[in-house]
Amino acid sequence: MAPRRKLIVVSNRGPVAFGRDADGGRVARRGGGGLVTALRSLVSHHEVTWIASAMSEEDRAVAEEAGGEAVEETARDGSLYRLRLVAHDPNAYDWYYNVIANPVLWFIQHYLWGLASAPDVDHGLHHAWNEGYVAVNRNFADAVVAELEREPEAAVFFHDYHLYVAPRMVRERAPDATLSHFVHVPWAMPEYWRVLPDAIRRAVHEGILANDVVSLHTRRWRRNFLRSCEDVLDDAEIDWGAGEIGFGGHVAAVRSHPISVDADEFDAFAESPEVLAEEWAIESDRPEFLILRVDRTDPSKNVVRGFRAYELYLEAHPEMHRRVQMLALLDPSRQDIPEYAEYLGAIQRGARAVNDRFQQEGWLPLTFDIQDNFLRAVAAYKQFDVLLVNAIFDGMNLVAKEAPLVNTRDGVLLLSENAGAHEELGEWTLTVNPFDVAGQAEAIHEALTMAPEERRRRSAAIKRHVREHDIAAWIDAQLHDLDEARERAGSTLSTR
Ligand code: F6P
Numbered sequence: 001m002a003p004r005r006k007l008i009v010v011s012n013r014g015p016v017a018f019g020r021d022a023d024g025g026r027v028a029r030r031g032g033g034g035l036v037t038a039l040r041s042l043v044s045h046h047e048v049t050w051i052a053s054a055m056s057e058e059d060r061a062v063a064e065e066a067g068g069e070a071v072e073e074t075a076r077d078g079s080l081y082r083l084r085l086v087a088h089d090p091n092a093y094d095w096y097y098n099v100i101a102n103p104v105l106w107f108i109q110h111y112l113w114g115l116a117s118a119p120d121v122d123h124g125l126h127h128a129w130n131e132g133y134v135a136v137n138r139n140f141a142d143a144v145v146a147e148l149e150r151e152p153e154a155a156v157f158f159h160d161y162h163l164y165v166a167p168r169m170v171r172e173r174a175p176d177a178t179l180s181h182f183v184h185v186p187w188a189m190p191e192y193w194r195v196l197p198d199a200i201r202r203a204v205h206e207g208i209l210a211n212d213v214v215s216l217h218t219r220r221w222r223r224n225f226l227r228s229c230e231d232v233l234d235d236a237e238i239d240w241g242a243g244e245i246g247f248g249g250h251v252a253a254v255r256s257h258p259i260s261v262d263a264d265e266f267d268a269f270a271e272s273p274e275v276l277a278e279e280w281a282i283e284s285d286r287p288e289f290l291i292l293r294v295d296r297t298d299p300s301k302n303v304v305r306g307f308r309a310y311e312l313y314l315e316a317h318p319e320m321h322r323r324v325q326m327l328a329l330l331d332p333s334r335q336d337i338p339e340y341a342e343y344l345g346a347i348q349r350g351a352r353a354v355n356d357r358f359q360q361e362g363w364l365p366l367t368f369d370i371q372d373n374f375l376r377a378v379a380a381y382k383q384f385d386v387l388l389v390n391a392i393f394d395g396m397n398l399v400a401k402e403a404p405l406v407n408t409r410d411g412v413l414l415l416s417e418n419a420g421a422h423e424e425l426g427e428w429t430l431t432v433n434p435f436d437v438a439g440q441a442e443a444i445h446e447a448l449t450m451a452p453e454e455r456r457r458r459s460a461a462i463k464r465h466v467r468e469h470d471i472a473a474w475i476d477a478q479l480h481d482l483d484e485a486r487e488r489a490g491s492t493l494s495t496r
Helices: 034-045 057-065 090-109 123-150 166-173 198-208 219-232 263-270 273-283 303-316 338-358 374-383 399-406 421-428 437-448 452-468 471-495
Strands: 006-010 016-020 026-030 047-053 071-074 080-086 155-159 179-183 213-216 237-239 244-247 250-256 289-296 324-331 366-370 386-389 412-416 430-432
Touching: 006 034, 006 123, 016 057, 034 047, 034 471, 047 123, 057 080, 080 123, 090 123, 090 338, 123 166, 123 198, 155 166, 155 471, 166 179, 166 198, 179 471, 198 219, 213 219, 213 471, 219 237, 219 244, 219 250, 250 471, 263 374, 263 399, 273 374, 289 303, 289 374, 289 399, 303 324, 303 338, 303 437, 324 338, 324 374, 338 366, 374 399, 386 399, 386 437, 399 412, 399 421, 399 452, 412 421, 412 437, 412 452, 421 452, 430 437
Parallel strands: 006 047, 006 155, 047 080, 155 179, 179 213, 213 250, 289 324, 289 386, 324 366, 386 412, 412 430
Antiparallel strands: 016 026, 071 080, 237 244, 244 250
């Protein structure tokens, strides 16, 4: 076990979201998403101060009562940590999250635009960058600097695309701090970054290079990162062999570490009474063959093409009618952003098209639930025969690891070649091209007719891999990188 360290974790979404229960009492609900789940285990083993945005009204009340300082919180396992919620100006937060971080940076990093029609980089976008993204990052940087003044030895762990410019702001005020950044999304090829005006794309790259370590999930995203730094910042020095980038008198190491799950915790959760109750409901209603997908309603997840592929499969295989069903469990996401609201509409239309065409008395070919229900998702993980993960691009995709881990039916994973998980699991999956709906339809057929022995072999191999490369390995690798960064900084200081 690694020694206990002082860490400052910085992410937009925090580990808990405060709200009120029916009696009006304050409650702390677990924050959603893969990033938060993965980082929770840090709290048990280290002295953590977590800085996050105050997102709900109640979060803002907590921040105000604490005078902007950190409050002491207790994690589910009883560990204590400090939580510092940053209450941003609501307009600035809206521009940051709903105009820049998701519809611009997320769209770039998942290649979601057809460039003939979008985006228009207009005054609104420039304004949202300056008064939203930069302003909110400045608030985060102020909070980090305040925490570093309290604990100068703490290492800072920035997370994700919401915080690209904050590290540089911190570096300017705390030159000797140890800073690292984990990017949980793909890194796009250099050409796609050129959609952004020079000043903005430079700010993104310069901002993140102020860290000592920059990590991404896969070798592919790491390679793209090195390339785009070389392209966007003509004054950056890239050491391809060492994976280091020198820029502005500072060196950042660039690493890849695939995120994973806490296998033991997940196993226990899958056997909890709440999940078993959900599983019973699914099992008593399931057809002979169950095709599952579990996603946020995000355009990058490619739900509509998945439905189209299933439609093509049903068209080609009438013998499977009444014997198969697709279950789509979809967590509504980012609905204040028009592109996301429109995509949810497209999902509903796509599902209806399949059912209108094929449903028969007593058989609905496609069932979809649009709700945030993790218990039901884990119950369905146990029951699938085919799991469809056909993301257009995805940093990792934790569903591709969680679901096979607890599946009880030797289910086959159909996995997009553009999901980060493919780099690790590809050899045991049926690889699909996310745009090739005909190919996905054929892969569904191949999966449902695969010999039981072969299904077992693949399923067992994925389970083994996820167990052997679980979240503890991911965290250890990053702490190791931090130690290396500190040593490097120490030797630079001593040779000055
Ligand atoms: O990296 C992607 C990510 O940050 C995940 O951690 C999470 O599942 C998702 O995006 C959630 O995004 P948001 O915080 O916008 O709901």
